Amino acid sequence: MQELLTAPLTACISTHLGVAPALVAKLYAPPAKGLPGDIAVPCFQLAKAKNVAPPLLAAQLADVVNSAGIGAHAAAAGPFLNITLDATSVALALLPLLAADPRVALRSRVGAGRVVCVDFSSPNIAKHMAFHHIRSTMIGNALALCYDAAGWKVVRINFLGDWGTAFGRLIAGWKREGLGMADLEAAPNKVTFLNQLYVRISRLEKEDPTVEGEARQWSRRCEEGDAEALALWETIRTVSVAACQEIYRVLGVTFDDWSGESRYRDAAGPIVAELKQKGLLKEDQGAQVVDLSSLGMKKPCLILRSDGGSLYATRDLAACDDRHARYHFARSLYEVDLGQSLHFKEWFAVAKLLGRPYADSLRHVGHGIVLMWNDETSTWEKTATRKGIPMMLMDILAEAIERARAVVADKNPEIVGEERERIAAAVGVGAVVFNDLKNSRTGDVKFKFEEALRFDGETGPYLQFSHARLCSIERKFPATHPHPPAADPGLLTLDSEKSVLLAIARLVPALERVAESDEPSALAQAVLSLATTVASWLTAGNHDEDLRVLCPDPAKASARLALVRAARGVLGEGLRLLGLQAPERM
Known part of the structure; x- marks a missing residue:
């Protein structure tokens, strides 16, 4: 939409200057803090192209713009050209478009219909999803939603950790304790039952070295297709997926592809054969590795264990081959914590050595850790x-x-029953989600209930309240x-x-920055800026009746109502793209 305002200026x-319009169009930015203006043009590139000092060019362009009669006032501020737009011109350019469909403010064609695979959440089965899973799950969800709005065709993938030695260990514990399906069915929580079994067998493994051999044996039996081993594994997977789906329902997250690591359990052979055929595979202490030194990496990538079992890199390569064949992606994202950076660098490098056409389209979208405030110890801790x-x-x-629920009951006691429950769920979940997304993806995030649930400041409830406030004005207008x-x-x-527009x-x-840098906080902060700008506009009416949306003048009130509807529609869509609901009352 910004191009509608800048087109005459461009x-x-x-x-x-006699330069391509595209060169000018890409330069627009907000003015430096404290300086007047709506849009700034840094003149460095333009000055270099014309062999002129940037401050001198900015001053020359200010005269040109001011004499052009395009509804804009320009002033030079050193090497920057600051532009102030006419409020009426802005409204005439934008409001009719927003009245037709407010979502246009959050749509782009930059993706041009290309396919992007977004691999996110991807928990290990047989365990409860820990609080730290909120990061991959909701960052990945926001990326998927934003890529879709930016014109990409999105494939949402939940690459479950449902294969490997951990499941051999779990089955070994199951057999050692003589458990049966009746024991699992009788458990109050099936995933808790499995997780406690895993803890017990892992503890025993430290005391009894024979447990490790049994775990490897059961893992190998799974890989060899043993019916008993696979039946137990399938039970574990089914129970775990059902628990995950309940969490995703609460969060409002969906997936197109649930293919876990197990889908590729038989794919290691062809990958290994190809690596051998191309002379890339080497033996190292009984294991099979790929030397990555030609790509500047000191550590080799481990492909097969010494007992012949496949590893993460092998399955990731096989999965990527399969996804490229099925989806023909132009970009593939892996939203996994930064602690796994080396793993992704290694197998991305192997893909490059194998000559995979998609090798340069792979992105590890890493994130920092989440810390939770512990009231009992008055410290920030990794584990809630x-x-x-x-x-x-x-x-x-x-x-x-x-x-x-308690906050909603206190602030608006007339909201009761199912509506209160629905709003409480939207606000509670939104508080947790936005507390994450407002922060830089690569930084660490701190979560404290009291801060996240505030109705003011940089919080999800504040954004949702802003939306509800606009809905309230619409209801009162008639x-x-x-x-x-x-x-x-x-x-x-x-x-x-004008500031709202x-x-x-x-x-x-x-x-578009979200899709370019895989950084949802870019949109989160822009939506926050919109909400605070709307609040400033509405608050001005507290002291002057003529400035209110519901002012005495019906013509002005009608125009302002159109702006309220536009802001409400845009804010609601912004919340949706971040994975939050937009309540109409709070």
């Missing part, structure tokens, strides 16, 4: 606990919803002006109204 500057007992992701979500005239954008002459116009560039 034409003016490019024509004067309550009275010494670990809290899983579902525990955190349930408590956030419970706390949100009582004040039952027969309003058609909205005239030309009546939006206030700087505060400019905040909306900046959302498409933010969306």
Whole structure:
């Protein structure tokens, strides 16, 4: 949308300088903090092209723009050209488009229909999803939603950790304890039952060295297709997936592809054969590895264990081959914590050595850790606990919803029953999700219930309240002006109204930055900026009736209602793209 405002300016500057319009169009940015203006043009590149000092060029361009009659005032600030747009011109350019469909403010064609695979969440089965899974799950979900809005065709993949020696160990414990299906069915929580079994057998393994051999034997039997081993493995997988699906339901997350590592359990052979045929495989202490020194990496990539069992790199390569064949992706993202960076560098390098056509299209989208405030110890901790007992992701979500329910009941007691439950779920989950997404993906995130659930500041509830406030104004409008005239954008002459429209116009560039850098916080911060700008506009009416949306003048009120509807629609869509719901009442 920003190009609708800058098109006359782009034409003016490019024509004067005799340069391509695209060169000018890519330079627009917000003015430096504290300086007047709506848009800034850094003149460094343009000055270099014309062999002129940037400050001198900025001053020359200010004169050119001011004499062009394009509804903009320009002023030079050193090497920057700061532009102030006419409020009415902004409203006339943007509001009719937003009135037709507010979602246009969060749509781009930069993806051009290309396919992107987004591999995210991907928990290990037979375990509860821990709180740290919130990062991969919701960053990946936001990336998938934003890529889709940016014109990409998205394939959402949950690459379950459902294969490997851990399951051999679990089956070994099952057999050692003589467990049966009746024991599993009688358990209050099946995943807890499996996880406790894993803890017991892992503890025993430290005391009894024969357990490791049994675990490897059962793992090998799984790989060889042993019916008994696979039947137990299938039971474990089914129970675990059902538990994960319940969490994804609460979070509002969906997937197109649930193919886990097990899908590729028989794919190691062809990969290994190809590596051997191309002379890339070497033996190292009984294991099979690929030397990556030609690509500047000191450590080799481990392909097969000494007992012949396949490893993560082998299955990742096989999975990527399969995805490329099925989906023909132009880009493939792996949203996995930064602690796995070396693993991805290694197998991406192997893909390159194998000559895979997709090798340069692979991206490891890493994230930092999440720390939770512990009231009992007054410290930030990696593991969420309550009275010494670990809290899983579902525990955190349930408590956030419970706390949100109390807040909603206190702030709006007339909301009761199913509506209160629905709003509490939206606010509680939104608080947890936005607390993550507002932060840089690669940084560490701190979570504290009291902070995340605040209705002011940089929080999910604040954004949701902003949306609900706009909905409230829409509901009240007919009582004040039952027969309003058609909205005239030309009546939006206030700087505060222009600021709302400019905040909306900046959302498409933010969306495109998400797809360019895989950084959802770019959109999260832009949506926050919109919400605070809307709040400033609405608050001005607290002191002056003529500045209110529901002002006495029906024509002005109608125009402002159109802006309220646009902001509400855009804010709601922004929340959706971040994985949050947009309640109409709170």
